[in-house]
Amino acid sequence: MNKAKRQAVIAGNWKMNKTRPEAKALIEQIKPLVKDADCGVVVCVPYTNLETALEATKGSNIKVGAENCHWAKSGAFTGEISADMLAEMGVEYVVIGHSERRQYFGETDKTVNQRVRAALDAGLKVILCVGELLEQREQGITEEVCGMQTKVALCGVSKEELSHIIIAYEPVWAIGTGKTATAEQADEVNGFIRSVVAGLYGEDAAQALTIQYGGSMNAKNAEELLSKEHVDGGLIGGASLKAEDFSIIVKAASK
Numbered sequence: 085m086n087k088a089k090r091q092a093v094i095a096g097n098w099k100m101n102k103t104r105p106e107a108k109a110l111i112e113q114i115k116p117l118v119k120d121a122d123c124g125v126v127v128c129v130p131y132t133n134l135e136t137a138l139e140a141t142k143g144s145n146i147k148v149g150a151e152n153c154h155w156a157k158s159g160a161f162t163g164e165i166s167a168d169m170l171a172e173m174g175v176e177y178v179v180i181g182h183s184e185r186r187q188y189f190g191e192t193d194k195t196v197n198q199r200v201r202a203a204l205d206a207g208l209k210v211i212l213c214v215g216e217l218l219e220q221r222e223q224g225i226t227e228e229v230c231g232m233q234t235k236v237a238l239c240g241v242s243k244e245e246l247s248h249i250i251i252a253y254e255p256v257w258a259i260g261t262g263k264t265a266t267a268e269q270a271d272e273v274n275g276f277i278r279s280v281v282a283g284l285y286g287e288d289a290a291q292a293l294t295i296q297y298g299g300s301m302n303a304k305n306a307e308e309l310l311s312k313e314h315v316d317g318g319l320i321g322g323a324s325l326k327a328e329d330f331s332i333i334v335k336a337a338s339k
């Protein structure tokens with residue numbers, strides 16, 4: 085099975101949560117619970133918590149990510165953070181194209197592509213988010229939407245660079261709603277995304293790509309979702325803010 089060859093990665097997306105002392109306390113709680121993980125473990129935290137997270141995770145198996153980055157190297161972009169700034173700190177991952185950025189902050193497929201390019205140029209690993217809205221699923225255009233988002237985001241990304249990318253399929257209707265996609269729905273779209281990547285980069289590259297599922301993944305449903313052939317991990321929102329729940333998901337991915 086190809087799944088066995090791919091690295092499973094469980095990443096927490098803390099979104100706009102936690103002050104620095106709270107971030108430190110949460111990481112200290114998570115550390116012993118995930119130390120024997122047989123999968124990648126990442127915490128993606130607000131910019132203000134990056135230094136705290138890097139310090140707290142030193143010497144552990146937990147990697148640190150940011151939740152976005154700008155596409156320019158530097159310049160007059162008030163309030164923004166560049167990929168180089170993150171890389172210089174020692175940050176390893178960055179989430180790009182999250183649906184909350186697309187919904188609330190005018191993120192487009194084109195700006196997602198520009199940010200992916202900037203992140204790769206800075207040496208960061210990218211967690212690229214794609215996913216359909218509820219009405220798009222109801223119209224039967226989930227594959228068109230996810231296919232287009234994937235293709236545009238990967239414009240100008242080489243086959244070699246693809247190994248620095250994780251794709252996270254996050255159906256927007258499942259985020260923060262408690263409404264999870266069924267394991268079959270997640271597997272079906274993840275498999276479709278893999279076929280799109282195969283069309284761009286060939287079957288070998290597509291088979292090696294880690295494709296996560298995100299959207300109300302929790303301690304109870306993780307094992308079933310993660311058992312599916314094309315679900316190579318998870319991007320976890322709410323449940324990543326509870327050490328115990330997050331560690332149960334990491335354990336499920338380690339099987």
Ligand code: 13P
Nearest residue numbers: 097259260299300321322
């Ligand atoms: P929830 O797990 O809270 O649904 O959030 C998922 C998500 O958006 C992760 O990026």
